[in-house]
Amino acid sequence: MLPSMTFVLGGAASGKSAFAENAIVNSGLIPVYLATARIWDAEIKDRVQVHRDRRDAAWINFEATHDLAHVLCERDASEAVLIDCATMWLTNHVMDGNDLAQAQAALMQALDDCAAPVVIVSNELGQGIVPADADTRAFREAQGRLNIALAARADTAIQVVAGLPNVLKGSL
Template structure:
């Protein structure tokens, strides 16, 4: 598994897409976003427009295991993104510890190589409200767990990769 971490609009999704395309394997896009509003709808469309017809597109907003369990050798999966997946769980008030454990198990059991994209939220200011601070903490814990499980971890800043763990 490769973990790609970066700030908003850092180029992390494009970097992850390129890793998948350059793998030479059949590209699979696992979208986690739920369309909450027009801005998210537009972001999703930008992501869709970047991918050609070679991609197999799957959607899973909560339980990624059914999609990941169907993947086979010869495919490469891009999970974009862990932050939207976490948002869905927070908005639905699910047990985050159990959801995270289930996600990590599903990623570990997938037969295909995986690239997981996630947002780094801990480098900004301390949020003013408790709910936002709690989300930032949950995202940080998720990112730590994903990075620990990953063979390779890459931070993307201004479109430039910085390998934190492993190699590309």
């Protein structure tokens, strides 16, 4: 049984999405996928296709680049929702010049209001070098604040490294 909210954190290509997908599938609930990525370039297009290819026809798929609340509020307890990923969602808001505090508050409220268990994937950006430019440093800080808020809200928090889960909070 999935907890109300599970937060899955890891570096790029760490296996966090595959781990989260398996958690949803193994829950026995109807799998719902909220894709947050925009197709910016060929590399992102290829990464999105890899994720699509891993999911079978049982998944209900939504593209939700900004407003996750409209999809989350329509879910029920027979479903399990995967949001993949918070980093792309944040990127969309930054690129569009949106108020990040307002967007984050709306996301947190939507997570609280969702009747289905939610697994949310995010990138850990704070373990590398300090970025050379102010915009990238500001994004790293915003991602860090979002990750802290999501981890605090989650019943279970898991860091995935090299495909291996490390439970930070709660239990698998």
